[in-house]
Amino acid sequence: MIKTNPNLLNTSFKKEVFEGLTSFPKHLSSKYFYDKKGDKLFQDIMAMPGYYLTDCEFQILSTHTETIGELFRDRENGLDLIELGAGDGKKTKVLLKYMVENNFNFTYKPIDISENAVEMLSSNLSEEMPRLTVDAEVGEYFEVLERLKGFNKRKKVIMFLGSNIGNLKHPKAIDFLSKLKDAMLPEDLLFMGFDQKKNPQTILNAYNDETGITAAFNKNVLTRINRELGGNFQVEKFKHWEMYDPENGTAKSFLVATEAMEVTVEAINQTVNFDQWETIHTEISQKYDDKIVSWLAAESGLEIETSFTDEKEYYKNYLFRK
Numbered sequence: 001m002i003k004t005n006p007n008l009l010n011t012s013f014k015k016e017v018f019e020g021l022t023s024f025p026k027h028l029s030s031k032y033f034y035d036k037k038g039d040k041l042f043q044d045i046m047a048m049p050g051y052y053l054t055d056c057e058f059q060i061l062s063t064h065t066e067t068i069g070e071l072f073r074d075r076e077n078g079l080d081l082i083e084l085g086a087g088d089g090k091k092t093k094v095l096l097k098y099m100v101e102n103n104f105n106f107t108y109k110p111i112d113i114s115e116n117a118v119e120m121l122s123s124n125l126s127e128e129m130p131r132l133t134v135d136a137e138v139g140e141y142f143e144v145l146e147r148l149k150g151f152n153k154r155k156k157v158i159m160f161l162g163s164n165i166g167n168l169k170h171p172k173a174i175d176f177l178s179k180l181k182d183a184m185l186p187e188d189l190l191f192m193g194f195d196q197k198k199n200p201q202t203i204l205n206a207y208n209d210e211t212g213i214t215a216a217f218n219k220n221v222l223t224r225i226n227r228e229l230g231g232n233f234q235v236e237k238f239k240h241w242e243m244y245d246p247e248n249g250t251a252k253s254f255l256v257a258t259e260a261m262e263v264t265v266e267a268i269n270q271t272v273n274f275d276q277w278e279t280i281h282t283e284i285s286q287k288y289d290d291k292i293v294s295w296l297a298a299e300s301g302l303e304i305e306t307s308f309t310d311e312k313e314y315y316k317n318y319l320f321r322k
């Protein structure tokens with residue numbers, strides 16, 4: 001393997017691709033799934049009948065709109081509604097509509113890692129809800145946390161929907177929740193979605209569709225390396241592999257090399273060798289239950305105020321306070 005010039009590793013994508021492809025076993029972060037094409041594929045995933053998460057959370061937000069909205073409300077000073085990983089905002093719109101129609105004094109601040117998603121959401125909201133004040137930002141969760149502290153002029157409600165927390169292993173999730181807590185004042189709220197443990201087959205199916213959408217989504221990280229870092233991955237030579245461990249509630253995605261190959265990534269000055277059936281671990285989608293969420297909350301210094309679930313109890317939204 002070629003030794004690398006550290007000066008070349010100046011962006012986090014580059015750095016992490018270098019780190020991940022020179023490790024054993026190999027890994028790449030799922031946060032790099034989301035570019036224009038990845039956003040579109042994720043929207044296709046959310047529309048798949050087997051990907052129950054979106055429908056369940058939509059049902060929860062639609063059924064309990066008023067209760068949730070009134071918990072958020074501050075009649076005196078209004079509030080800042082900050083959404084991390086806002087995506088296309090489809091679920092959030094239900095709440096936003098209620099808040100606008102009921103004359104809440106608030107600013108909606110969507111933050112997403114995808115520049116494309118943030119732009120689309122902003123323009124869509126200005127059209128659909130012209131009375132809504134939107135102040136969008138592009139950024140990574142951890143990086144954005146710092147900026148949250150600047151919002152201490154009035155009540156903050158931080159939302160993190162879609163079970164996006166599930167991409168973090170427990171220690172990282174605790175780290176993240178603790179930092180959220182540090183950015184919160186006593187009157188602030190944290191409203192989060194956690195996909196629940198259920199029939200393992202239902203979970204496996206959600207990440208293993210026969211139409212190949214999830215596979216294409218997973219492989220999009222390789223496509224991005226090809227385009228943005230001068231890689232020459234033959235994407236079709238990788239197989240999407242999903243497994244779900246019902247003991248710890250972790251769904252894991254891999255890309256498996258179907259033959260031995262050599263891949264070059266110019267931007268990191270590396271030739272990467274794959275043995276046949278060698279893996280790249282790309283994503284975890286953690287599943288939870290009340291016990292795990294209570295434990296995460298306790299470890300992070302948060303308290304669960306209340307929670308909401310859907311008809312099938314597939315999914316839960318928890319409201320936390322510090």
Ligand code: AVJ
Pocket residue numbers: 045053162163164166167206207214217283284285
């Ligand atoms: C957006 C992280 C919640 O893990 O369920 C969907 C992403 N990956 N299908 C999830 C995803 C494969 C999704 N999150």
